[in-house]
Amino acid sequence: MSHPLFLSKMDSDIFAPVVDEIERGKRFLVVSHVNPEGDAVGSLLGLALALRGIGKDVVAFLEDEVPDVCRFLPGSGTIVHSLDGVEPVDCTFAVDCGQIERLGEDFVRFNGRGRLVNLDHHKTNDEFGDINIVLPGASAAGEIVYDLLKAARIPINADVATNLYVAIHTDTGSFRYASATPEAFRKAGELVSLGADPWDVSRNVYESYPAKRFEALSMVLSTLETVSEGRIAVLKVTLDMLKKVGGGKDIVDGFVNYARAIKGVEVGVLFRECGPDEYKVSLRSKGNIDVSGVAKSFGGGGHPHASGFNISGEFGEVKQKVLDALRKAIKEGLRS
Template identity: 65%
Template sequence: MDNRFEEVKAEIKKGKRFLVVSHVSPEGDALGSLLGLALALRNIGKDAVAYLEDPVPELFMFLPGADTVVHSLEGAAPFDATFAVDCGQKERLGKGFVSFKHHGKLINVDHHATNDSFGDINVIEPGASAAGEMVYDLCKAASLPITREVAVNLYVAIHTDTGSFHYSSATPESFIKAGDLVRLGAEPWEVSKRVYENHPARKYKLLGMVLNTLEVIDLNSNGHARVAMVTVSQEMFRKAEAEKDLADGFVNYARGIAGVEVGVLFREAGELEYKVSLRSKGDVDVADVAMSFGGGGHRNAAGFMLKGSLEDVKNRVIEALKGAFARV
């Protein structure tokens, strides 16, 4: 029996009305975990509301239940409990949720090692490849039926957060759970087609501009500390007529360069403010770097916000990465 979820099972049993939330700028794991859990709760007759501060990206509107997500809690009736999935810090759930006072007991279900245990109940498993794995485990532990619709969402969560199962975070358990989700109705080819072969042309217009900003630098003289950096500005978004979520994943082009250990994406988020995304090939712990700036994530994938000019932000990140390489 999975004892991690004993308290959670008790809350599900006694509660009638639940809120399920995830982080701002949601990606596949956030969305799949959020919708999978909300649908599973509805399957046993619970009133479950899925909430996100930001819109569901167009790419993921095919997910079952995506059209039921709400983006405001104003006037919402009190909830017995709230599930926060795939989120390391409460602030990342968005201002709308943070200011909401009627969420009931807060249940934090996450796989980020940098999670600060902000819930009343915290189930944190850094060894899980995705929050979707943990929701799968919760469904099994609490006897929540995994219908085809739930299976599709949880498969997408695991599939995307493991980089189609080629990241080092993918474990034998990831494959076992994904296999069971396929048995329950998820279709790998359909998911791959929807997620990787369904992008609007404006994404590639944006990508072309971003790749033109590419910089590759050596942080030491031996050539073993190579970093590749790309930048996306608000002006680029305007020129490409692209939404901000279309830049998701661009950092991987920087990391994918031969000889590069860390890829960095600087996305202009506002006047003198940048969202910094870091991706490592494995040796450098970028979560440590992110935490030093108030962010978080995983060893190989992390992010944070920084204020300042682009030049200043780049210099601060470069200095932090020098320290990270020195610790390898």
């Protein structure tokens, strides 16, 4: 199978040790982070299906369920959520994950991981692998998987292409974010020529929401408040709201973007209650404001414009702490 674009020597060199692992190994494990989204699922399945395509034995593992909008992805039915009884593998690929703990308890406990290859684009990645390919310039882990497959001369069929296209499409916010580089567009274009269907993807990812998502949205939007002269917009999701609409936590995925979408707002923040005095905080920023440092200071991580963390405490105090940190980040960002 020929590959559409010439890969520069430098790119292939980066992947040479990983290509070695693929050539040497028979059994592989591919894993990604808890609370998986499009890039986690797409890059995981893209790699798993491609390796299966060249006759490798591949276990695809996610600790958490595949989100509804990713269930249409080819191969998603083959993902396992437990490693109990799984035979040791020669090599494990972790994709789209900055910290080993984020791969889930089951993986951290698993004794048979073999050589661990870390393929990621989070600048907060702590290089936990035996081999680490961390490229913060990549829009999505899916881009890195794509380059790896080309470096290894592994065929990319329509199913693999669809997964990698979704990875890039979702992580660039449908090619709206600064991460939507010429490279991201170029790779997405190649993936379309290899069989990814943009309308089919859009219909499944963005136009197949359950009605209860919109019931939840109307409740969550009613909590909207702006602070710091309109520079920060805050939304809150309570367990009560989720209970009322009868939805899981992924029913509110992406709602934080509505907070950021307001004119004049530099940072959108969403507090999601996940237990008594327990909150998952999502941060989204615009322009020069980098919220990944704020997330890291609270023990989380992510990207400059999209990051998050968990925090415990009484809501008023938690909110105050987070807003103080964000005001600082905004001040620094507006100065730079």
